[in-house]
Amino acid sequence: MPNYADILKEIEEEIQPLFSQGKVADYIPALSTVNAEDFAMSIQLLYGKSYHIGNTQHKFSIQSISKVFTFTLALKAYGKELYKRVNHEPSGNPFNSLVQLEYENGIPRNPFINAGAIVTTDALTSIYKENTFHTILEFIHTLTNDSSIQYDETIFCSEYQHGYRNMALINMIKSYKNIHNEIDDVMQTYFKQCSVMMNTQQLAQSMLFLANHGTNPKANEALITPSQAKRINALMLTCGHYDASGDFAYKVGLPGKSGVGGGIVAVVPQKMAICVYSPKLNSQGNSLIGTKALELFTTKTNLSIF
Amino acid sequence: MPNYADILKEIEEEIQPLFSQGKVADYIPALSTVNAEDFAMSIQLLYGKSYHIGNTQHKFSIQSISKVFTFTLALKAYGKELYKRVNHEPSGNPFNSLVQLEYENGIPRNPFINAGAIVTTDALTSIYKENTFHTILEFIHTLTNDSSIQYDETIFCSEYQHGYRNMALINMIKSYKNIHNEIDDVMQTYFKQCSVMMNTQQLAQSMLFLANHGTNPKANEALITPSQAKRINALMLTCGHYDASGDFAYKVGLPGKSGVGGGIVAVVPQKMAICVYSPKLNSQGNSLIGTKALELFTTKTNLSIF
Amino acid sequence: MPNYADILKEIEEEIQPLFSQGKVADYIPALSTVNAEDFAMSIQLLYGKSYHIGNTQHKFSIQSISKVFTFTLALKAYGKELYKRVNHEPSGNPFNSLVQLEYENGIPRNPFINAGAIVTTDALTSIYKENTFHTILEFIHTLTNDSSIQYDETIFCSEYQHGYRNMALINMIKSYKNIHNEIDDVMQTYFKQCSVMMNTQQLAQSMLFLANHGTNPKANEALITPSQAKRINALMLTCGHYDASGDFAYKVGLPGKSGVGGGIVAVVPQKMAICVYSPKLNSQGNSLIGTKALELFTTKTNLSIF
């Protein structure tokens, strides 16, 4: 087994020259106040051990990483029925594009772009009604065995007040009748799930079930079927980084999902889950240093799925 | 180890009801004359053994599977320089779309759509000149250890005479100065490589180096670096099936590449290469039964990379 | 001078076979209840005389014809400054498309597609605040010399409740900072202006200033400059019928603007204004019989501007 502690140290050194690059998300004021120089990386092995470097206690808003949680819940609840409302193809477009929605009658390309995640949250809302966000949060508590995790009210309000593009998306989808609940109810939940605050330790822990055939390794509880876990991993590989998904697969070679808050999670099937945090983003909206750190990791450990 | 012989038999039985579906490619007369009911599947393990079912001696035109061979040669020759001329992102569009070329200044999205493969062949033409097709064919001979493999003159001529869409692509790309050689020279090679005739045994054999870190297992010769082999696998996963790539990753979970002639190759890293043949295509232009056979295979063997 | 009364009678006869075609707008319940067989046509000459046929007292919702009134007010108030926020090119797309907005950074192609009309109403809202709709209505009262004209509350509410596509548009534009007021304020005014009820007599009367160099002929009051009047006419010719604007120019040859309520207004510069009403729409959302009636009119009178 590789010496993960040493590898993390090497990575931390090698990424230093990159801190001058990238740009912290500033579409909402609450996000732009983070420390641009922050870096943290956590590795959670399937059985027990974990390795950490940097400020791994620092909580940041998980943003689009939440799409993995909501898609998991929706796939568990609806199975293949879900595919009628959201496809599973890479879009080739930015995370918030409306173009394909218009050409494809309101069926989002996949659940990891905003349009698809909004439909996913709407699907959960049809089941869990006013408890939808509570259900999502409880799922995160179960995955992390940590019920202290909450959303940040300031970020939530900020998202809500500036979320014109997302409001455009949901209205567009609703015009095609692919939103079944009240727009405001769905968007409140959507913006709350984006505002959930977690650190790299918690996020690495939370993704372990995807490295373990869908079973929470601590509780030994099957959350989803092995086949569903594989499919979520496949989706993270093909669609987890918007229009940089191909590049991430090419360079990192692991299923992963990024968030505009600076976090990226990645899964090594049967082995481990990883989370890296660094808030400066590349031009596609993914953590610039986070992406590089994961590339270094798979290069050093040879742990790519390919 | 699973009993592959039995699994192949099960697959052959389970696909029978699907033979009524799909449609043989008919854009050129020479392709439309194949036997629509044909089926063959070959598994080539990394060390030695192979398993076959169906008419595995029947040769068919490899069509877009040839893109794997040309991209391998070009990546070997140019390394990262190649990325300036062809990207590695899923396009989200059909195999022959011109739309993104216009928005993205003649840089094809990836080497596994027609536009990208044409640029790849042009890059090889800059090196190998009038020997380009010969070089490609020799590479296939090396990979298969079988120098009898040739292209089919009738199919080549037919492609050439009906290749308006591909001629549109290359002219468009050349208008952006991303084709460096004579259009006719490049297209002759391109249409020849598409017309190469191979059977499932040969194709499974030919992909083994991608399951083996880039090294031809028979000759123990490193054809490309391990990193390059991983990247080709990643590319096959994200872009190998055009606008059905996400679906293939989702359901099959293996790097793969399809051809409109009815063949699909797939790679299980460190383990094996697979080829399946059935000429009836689904609406995205991939073998309908071939896709299903591979889905059954990974379900039964649990050999998905996820 | 042609015998307009006779010509109107001929037109009424010749359109009869078309009543079996087309489809009344049904995107809101309040619109779908109109009498599909209704037809009315009014000609208002520049100096005095007018000619009418059919149910010219019947009021219908003017819908997109209101865009002429709001663009006139905005052009009067802002002059060329307005062009920074809304262009004057045909879009080549349907009336409610979001595609170009995304490629062109939230600047609508022209003020006669929904996106552009919403920006126009926003521009008026910046000046007239809570009196914006009142100002628009008063302008209509002035043009028609008829202060009884009002909007229909039922249609307004229905538009408002089903206006997801328009809500998508305004949110999208606001994400590009090209909406300066509260979304709800702008949309209330926008949906009210669409719900204004007028008959063909009133509408023909209201457009006369565009046939008269921008001067209201009754009051002899210059509402806009002659140059502005010409430009509005040019815009109606190139953009007045969405993605059927070219066809309308080709067949009718007059500046015109249609509404999904079934009305079409047209202007013969220096001579007259025309309004025709028939609620069944063609596939581009313009009155099918109204378009034909105007084509017959310019064929019979030779009054095309070309």
Added chain:
Amino acid sequence: MPNYADILKEIEEEIQPLFSQGKVADYIPALSTVNAEDFAMSIQLLYGKSYHIGNTQHKFSIQSISKVFTFTLALKAYGKELYKRVNHEPSGNPFNSLVQLEYENGIPRNPFINAGAIVTTDALTSIYKENTFHTILEFIHTLTNDSSIQYDETIFCSEYQHGYRNMALINMIKSYKNIHNEIDDVMQTYFKQCSVMMNTQQLAQSMLFLANHGTNPKANEALITPSQAKRINALMLTCGHYDASGDFAYKVGLPGKSGVGGGIVAVVPQKMAICVYSPKLNSQGNSLIGTKALELFTTKTNLSIF
């Protein structure tokens, strides 16, 4: 009647400051060698008189102005049948865009973008075979009463050698079966018609039939029907300047057609035809000074059709 001689002098003065702007077409070497400071403007009244300023004897390549001649011939030959193969809607896109062709199955938006003009030339080729270009040239001779007009061999060759984008267009259209003749035959004619050399006097003369209900005023010969003449004028207004057609209608207010060689023709129905020449182009590929000169002309004379 305005004093046209004086007006032309005023225009020539007022455009002087603009000579520092714009850029001569340089996509082929043969075009880039023109004198960037050249300017000429000719007015040809319907009955007799003409007015000229600048170097009105200088011949330049008419380029896309040729599309008016070929569309006239094709409309005369095919009538409404032609609409099945080429539409008459503004495209909202640049002159050489392929995007809409792909979405709209190879039916070009209108005959005044390259794709549509190529289909028009193909339609003529089906009738006139190897005499197609000769027929077009003879039509120009008839219109101008000047049989000295020829195409420029150097420009033709240059177009032909660099015409990748146009070759992409015709191949794309042929893939949809909307080209019926050999690609090379059609393109030879197409590039020759673009290379026809005329001066502003000849071009103004040649457009007079469109100001005269389709009848050549000199010979009093009806070339096309009055209705066809109107439709060509309508098409020039809505589609004559690519994605600046709306702007041209808005500012100039006349049917017009521009060519990348620097010429623009315009028609004042029932009154005159105009041609202006200045080779520096604006960003949409239309003569920058030519457009301004026409805008000044209609402002000074009040001769807009609106």
